[in-house]
Amino acid sequence: MIEDNYTDDTIVETLVKSFFKGSLPGFPEDFIKAMSWDKQERFLKQTIHSPLFKKYPGSLKLSRLFFKKLIEFLEPYQEVHDDIYKYLCSIMENDADKFSYRHYLIDNSLNSILTIKETKNMVLNGTTGLRTWEAAFMLSDWALSNKEVFANKSILELGAGVGFTGLTIAKHCNVKSVVMTDFHEEVLETLNSNVKINFLSSEVEQNIDSTFYKNDEKCIGVMKLDWNDTKNLPQNLSPDIIIGADIVYDPSIFQPLTTVFQHFHKKNKDVEIYIASVIRNAATFDGFLRNLEISNINHIELPLKQSEHIQWDENLVRCFLKINKD
Numbered sequence: 001m002i003e004d005n006y007t008d009d010t011i012v013e014t015l016v017k018s019f020f021k022g023s024l025p026g027f028p029e030d031f032i033k034a035m036s037w038d039k040q041e042r043f044l045k046q047t048i049h050s051p052l053f054k055k056y057p058g059s060l061k062l063s064r065l066f067f068k069k070l071i072e073f074l075e076p077y078q079e080v081h082d083d084i085y086k087y088l089c090s091i092m093e094n095d096a097d098k099f100s101y102r103h104y105l106i107d108n109s110l111n112s113i114l115t116i117k118e119t120k121n122m123v124l125n126g127t128t129g130l131r132t133w134e135a136a137f138m139l140s141d142w143a144l145s146n147k148e149v150f151a152n153k154s155i156l157e158l159g160a161g162v163g164f165t166g167l168t169i170a171k172h173c174n175v176k177s178v179v180m181t182d183f184h185e186e187v188l189e190t191l192n193s194n195v196k197i198n199f200l201s202s203e204v205e206q207n208i209d210s211t212f213y214k215n216d217e218k219c220i221g222v223m224k225l226d227w228n229d230t231k232n233l234p235q236n237l238s239p240d241i242i243i244g245a246d247i248v249y250d251p252s253i254f255q256p257l258t259t260v261f262q263h264f265h266k267k268n269k270d271v272e273i274y275i276a277s278v279i280r281n282a283a284t285f286d287g288f289l290r291n292l293e294i295s296n297i298n299h300i301e302l303p304l305k306q307s308e309h310i311q312w313d314e315n316l317v318r319c320f321l322k323i324n325k326d
């Protein structure tokens, strides 16, 4: 019986969560029978009619798939809410969907949403940096399970992309500061947009190659840092922790990346470096490890067994490294 598993509130909440996750699982018949007009209206109010979604609309493609499936589920048992049909018609016409907003539920909670402007394309405008990759979910998940590592620390992120990891850590770990870096102009622009969406700052400091957003509690920075431009690495930064998600894939940058590690190790000999990777090619990844070894940089692999706070694909071959100089 539906009453055994769901209350009126949890029916709506379950559907809202599956909307934000971008999937509509097969629900039992009883669940659909309980999705009355009134509950459909509450669902719409918390999703497409919410101020968040109106301001930052999600992917039209995902919304189309979701609402088509929802109508398919509901029609045999329910009068489908007019606004569901209206919304579907309105988005059927528009295909300009290169960028959209994704609303990630941290800890599966509707009170803890991270909104990220990104694309679903693997490569857009010549960069892989305009979407969130699985390694970013893995690293963020690990951080949320190990918050003490980040407490009162200054964090520097390399190859931050659209900022999922840096922003999750900035919002949920009690850090002093997080500086997210990348080198691609459009990636940096998107990163700045995502900081503005998710972080309420009272002061913004704009420099040539960086922007700092500050409030009473912490500081978030967005900065241009190119691993290949080793002569211009920032001299005024000495992070306690360096993080990077999915930055180990191109053999030509292994040496520059190693040089970046060495640069920051000179600034702070205790700097800790955490790198999360999805291993697409074992030989390439071994090349990175060999590069560390010949540069006398130690590394250990930390266990990354299963998703806890943020969902990631546990079937992927992966490696989570802690790197330190001595």
Ligand SMILES: C[S@@+](CC[C@H](N)C(=O)[O-])C[C@H]1O[C@@H](n2cnc3c(N)ncnc32)[C@H](O)[C@@H]1O
Residues within 6 Å of the ligand: 127, 128, 129, 130, 131, 132, 133, 134, 135, 136, 158, 159, 160, 161, 162, 163, 164, 181, 182, 183, 184, 187, 225, 226, 227, 228, 244, 245, 246, 247, 253
């Ligand atoms: C696969 S994406 C990963 C993005 C993000 N960390 C994530 O996991 O979602 C790789 C990132 O590394 C950045 N990158 C590549 N080469 C770089 C370089 N030479 N200097 C700085 N960033 C670089 C790209 O711009 C891109 O944002």
